[in-house]
Amino acid sequence: MLELEARAEPSRLMPWLSPLLAVALTLVGGMLLFLALGKDPIEGFRIFFLNPVRDLYAVSELLLKATPLMLCAIGLAIGFRANVWNIGAEGQFMLGAVAATGVALYFDGSQSSLLLPAMVAAGALGGALWASIPAFLRTHFNANEILVSLMLVYVAQLFVSWLVFGPWRDPDGFNFPQTKMFDDAATMPMLLEGTRLHMGFAIAIGLLVAGHVFMNHSFTGFRMRVAGEAAAAARYxxxxxxxxxWAGLLAGGAAAGIAGMGEVAGPMGQLTDKVGSGYGFAAIIVAFVGRLNAFGILLASLLMALLYIGGEQAQQYLNLPSSISMVFQGMLLFFLLGSDVFINYRLRLRRRAA
Amino acid sequence: MDANLFTSMLFATVVAGTPLIIVALGLLVSERAGVLNLGAEGMMAMGAVTAFAITHHSGSPWLGVLAGMSAGMAMALLFGVLTLTLMANQVASGLALAIFGVGLAAFVGKPYEAVALQAVPPIRIPFIADIPLIGEALYNQQLLVYFSWALFWGLLWFLYRSRAGLVLRAVGESPASAHAIGYPVIRIRYLAVLFGGAMAGIGGAFLSVFYTPMWAEGMVAGRGWIALALVVFATWRPLRVMIGAYLFGGVMITQLFIQGSGLQIDFPSQFLSSLPYWATIVVLVVISRNVNTIRLNSPLSLGKPYRPDA
Structure with a gap:
């Protein structure tokens, strides 16, 4: 009979092996899912996992999709390390998008090269402000930040909906719930000619590096790590x-806000009521699969972006709902959490006493 | 306020509070055993979509409820395997369950989005339903409304009067002592988690089969999270869960009535719709303000994994 046996010391290898194990199990689970749905698993695999990387343009789309994920995830990771559970990145993302849109609409027609930096700053500020609500309520009233930050996601969605159905609706937009398209001066410059990959990707990479430095080489980052791993020691x-x-929530909010800015000033080019498309929630998975570590988050966000685009491909070519992405993403996190047991335990074969 | 309006608002408040009661009481049992399952939203979504599909195919809402309950339990089992057998972090696993459940429900529910179900007629309790003002509101209701009341009374008895309830609470307060006395801590926690899943599934079924009745992606709309907040608000006591759920039901209904009343007030409907979420936040703040209320009332081992050293 197999049983779990505690390791004398946590494995050094498993924290890195277990994400790979989880990916492998997700692939197997995905093949089984395709089989269960009556699709050819090999064909499904090709469309889901290979189509998104088939040429340079496809790869640029992958990086575009990964941009908001890595931005949100690096911010969340800073909080998660200190056991600050901000799960409202989705709402902070939307508020960042709103603040950036506000700047773009207010300075509509301006050709200033300061407009985009101002929008980035507004996005960060908007997200951070939204995250400051759970931070304030947690520090002053001990209110659980998980529930507060999550409730604010719904509030943010309704707020965006009010804006685009009401005061910010494009008068020439045939009554669609959307603002007018941003000017060129208010849209992100492209990184690669002929693709949609924009400046936001470079910002995301920059913030990954900054996040890494903050978490591993700053005193505050050190204190946060201690607080997460040994709360009593931190208090002592x-x-x-x-x-x-405050640090955990503001970092998460600002990063998510920048991600939201990148979406409205990037591929969307305007604010619509569909701006929150689940990146803030998916980023929770990215942060965990990436082991709350900058480099890991980079890889995990690429993987999650692959799952997103794979879902779109599956919708187009296999006639499956694109929400299959979420099924894959959920599976990935489950398998990771399950595999993590081997960090502290090992499997041992035990013979039953006769 | 005229009498008819009062009766219909009371009726609607009870209906809106019912899924919250069922789900929150289920979560309360899990949490009393020391297990924090944040995946309620996912379990509800799966319960809702499964119940809807089975009701649609079989024509029987009761088979639907049963299926929804089973779906909730299946999701809870997944959570149990991760956190109780594999000792994964309960917060992370619960979040995973919430994301996964909502996604899977959207996936399997796609073909049912344009389908309508026949409304299930309420069950009228003779005589007491004739009481003026409240009779029609309270005693001409869906069977699951009466079920939520039975669940409440049953749980009061179970938690405070039965031996099994005492054991459950002991497991939540001090799993090590419960284990030392010889109780199977892990098995009891599994049962508690499964009960929570079953109730979340029924709560979801209530939404899709009786309340709306329809299936749409995102229709659970945060009720699973609100139920989790209710348990904290109730400081882990069933009576306060009831009160809280009806208060929330009242907030949800009042804003709907204002929106539907045609009152020409200069206030965007989106702000009214966000009231239940703000209310959740306010209530959390009020109840959590005193650190000791939470510390003294929450099950001591809540959220902490326990592995008996065999």
Missing amino acids: AGFSASRMI
């Missing part, structure tokens, strides 16, 4: 808990 050392809650 006199690290301020509320400071870490």
Whole structure:
């Protein structure tokens, strides 16, 4: 009979092996899913996992999709490391998009090269402001940040909906719930000619590096890590808990806000009521699969973007609902959480006493 | 306010509060056993879509409810395997369950989005339904409304009067002691988690088969999360869950009535729709403000994995 046996010391190898194991299990699970749906699993695999990387343009679309994911995830990871559970990145993303749109609409017609930087700043500020609500309520009233940040996602969605159905609706937009298209000066410059890959990707990479430095080479980052891994030690050392809650939530909010700005000023070119498309939730999976580590998040966001685009491909070529992406993403996180047991335990074969 | 309006608002409040009661009482049992399952939203979504599909195919809403319950339990089992057998982090696993459940429900529910179900007629309790003002509102209701009341009374008895309930609470307070006395901690936690899943499934079924009745992606609309907040608000006590659920039902219904009343008030409907979410936040703040209320009332081992050293 197989049983789990505690390792004397946590495995050094497994934290890195277990994401790979989870990916492999997700692939197997996906093949089984295709079989169960009556599709050819090899064909399904090709469309789902190979189509998204078939040529340079496809890869640029993959990087475009990964951009908001890595932005949201690096911000979340900073909080998660300190056990600050901000799961409202989706709402902070939307508020960032709203703030950036506000700047773009207010300075409509301006050709200033400062417009885009101002929009990035507004996005970060909008997201951080939205995240400051759970931070304030947690530090002053001890209110659970998981529930507060999540409730604010629904509020943010309704707020966006009010804006695009009401005061910000494009008067020439045939009553669609959307703002007018942004000017060229308010849209992100492209990184690669002929693709939609924009400046936001470069910002995301920059923030990944900054996040890495903050988490691993700054005193605050160190204190946050201690607080996450050994709360008692952090208290004993006199690290301020509320400071870490603020740092975790504001970092998460600002990063998600920039991601939201990147969407409205990038591929969307306007604010619509569909701006929140689940990136903030998917980023939770990215952060975990990436082991709350900048390099890991880079890889995990590419993988998750692949699952997104694979879902779109499956919709187009296999006639499956694109929500199949979410099934794959959920599977991936489940398998990861399951595989992680082997960090602290190992399987042992035990013979039953006769 | 005229009498008819009062009766119909009370009726609607009870209906809106019912799924919250069922789901929150289920979660309360899991949490009393020390397991924090944040996946309620996903379990509800799966319960809702499964119940809807089975009702559509079989024509029987009760088979639908049964199927929804089973779907909720299947999701809870997944959570149990991860957190109880494989000792994964409960917060992360619960989040995973919420994301996965909502996604899977959207996936399997796609073909049912344009389907309508026949409304299930309410069950009228003779005589007491004739009481003026409240009779029609309280005693001419769906069977699941009466079920939510039975669940409440049953749970009060179970938690505070039965031996099994005492064991459950002991497991939640101190799994190590419960284990030392010889209780199967992991098995009890599994049962508690499965019960939570079953109730979340029924709550979801209520939404898709009785309340709306239809299936749309995202129709659970955060009720699973609100139910989780209710348990905290109720400081893990069934009576306060009831009160809280009806208060929330009242907030949801009041905003709907204002929107539907045609009152020409200069207030965007989206702001009214966000009231239940703000209400959740306000309530959390009020109840959590005193650190000791939470600390003294929450099950001691809540969210902490436990592995008996065999």
